[in-house]
Amino acid sequence: MIKGHGDDIYDFPDIRINFSSNVIPGGVHPSLRNHLSSCLKCIECYPDPLGEGLACQIEHHKHLSAGSVMITNGAVEAFYLIAEMFQGKKSLIFYPSFSEYEDACLKFNHQIEFFHQTTFGDVGYSGLDLVWICNPNNPDGRIYDQEKLVKEIEDNPNIIFVVDEAYTDFLNSDISLESCLPEYRNLIIVKSLTKIFAIPGLRLGYLLADSTIIDGLYRQVMPWRINALALEAGRFCFSNLDHDKQEVAGYLQESQRFQNAINDIDGFRVEPSSTTFFLVEAPFSAAVLKNHLAHNNNILIRDASNFRGLTENYFRVSVQAPKENNQLIEALKEWS
Structure with a gap:
């Protein structure tokens, strides 16, 4: 999917509040912003061809064995590289989930089976080569049970389990399978x-x-896929920045208040989430609501109707500061 993701702010130039992108509120950390400003000269030279220096730094930081980390041009490139490596194989994708798993598999001629995420743990994996799981899941924040997931991996050694952990930092608990x-x-x-x-x-x-x-x-990649500023940002983050668990906890607390407030609006139903983003079912088309909010309130939400298994009434929001969240709440009340 080239278009249809969140954060399509390029189509709406006057957006004041962006609820459509699942990134941490508040923007870039000031020290990272200052560091990148101070090292712009790095763009005058070619970057590390494969980003192996940053990969080694991450291995050391996470106490992983050498050769177990690969830097990618965003997480999306990783999905396409995996699908290419196993092209023509048979994949299972639990839905609703991130569309790029399906798109990558289709591009490289996978046979795909789809199962709703509520069937996880009950489906059989006979004849499969890969299983794709997002944990926490995008778009609804669903968390797969860690013990069950490990058991599935252990019981099916001939099947590759691709676990997308893009959002594990937005939780109060540690569910990563890195160990x-x-x-x-x-x-x-x-x-x-x-x-x-x-x-x-x-x-x-x-x-x-x-x-x-x-x-x-x-063996599949071209050199210089990762630009010099991105590599510099990665090196700085792993050397200087720790995830502020207290800050994340504050956003998670605000997320619960935000979910409850929207759920209390007549006609709107929130699917409960333990992370900073969540799905909402509206009493009308999410596309219509998105355009109205963008043009009349300068607020951007994520139309989630293009997620497999969701109807045209679903949209996704990612928590912002309380003042901004309240503006969306008031705008939705007007529609109610």
């Missing part, structure tokens, strides 16, 4: 640096896997 990597060679974890550090425009992600998988993926 499982040394034990399970059929596990690929995809991570994003753009969400927690609010740098989606730099396109920076990475994946964790057994070194044999990493080696295979490297």
Whole structure:
């Protein structure tokens, strides 16, 4: 999907409040912004061809074995590289979820089976080659049980489990499977640096896997895919910035208030989420609501009707500061 994602602010030049993108509120950390401003000279030279310097830094930071990290041009590139490496195979995708798993699989001729996420743990994996899971799930914030997920990986050693952990930093609990990597060679974890550090425009992600998988993926890529500023941002983040758990906890608390307030508006139904983003079912078309809010309130939401399994009435929002959240609440009340 080239268009149809959130953060399509380029189509709405007068947006004041952007609820459509699942990045941390508040924007880029001031120290990271200052650092990038001070090292603009790096764009005068070619970057590290494969980003291996940053990969080694992450391996050291996370106490992972050498050759288990690969830097990617955003998490999305990781999905396409994985689908290409296993082209023509059979994949299972739980829905509703991020559309790029399906798009990547279709591009590389996968046979795809779709199951609703509520069937996780009950479906059989016979004949499958890959299983794609987003945890926490985009767009609804659903969290897959860690023990069940590990058991599925352990019981199916011949199936590759691709676990997208782009949003694990937006939780009060640690659900990452990073500690499982040394034990399970059929596990690929995809991570994003753009969400927690609010740098989606730099396109920076990475994946964790057994070194044999990493080696295979490297054989597919062209040099200089990751630009110099993105690599510089990654090096700085892993050297200088820790996730402020207290700040995240504050946003999670505000998310619960925000969800409850919207759910109390007549005609609107929130699907409860434990993270900073959530789905809302409106009593009318989400596309109509999105355009109205954008043009009349300068507020942008994510029309979620193009997620497989969702109707035209669904939209997604990501928590902002209380003052901004209240403006969306009031705008929705007007429609109610």
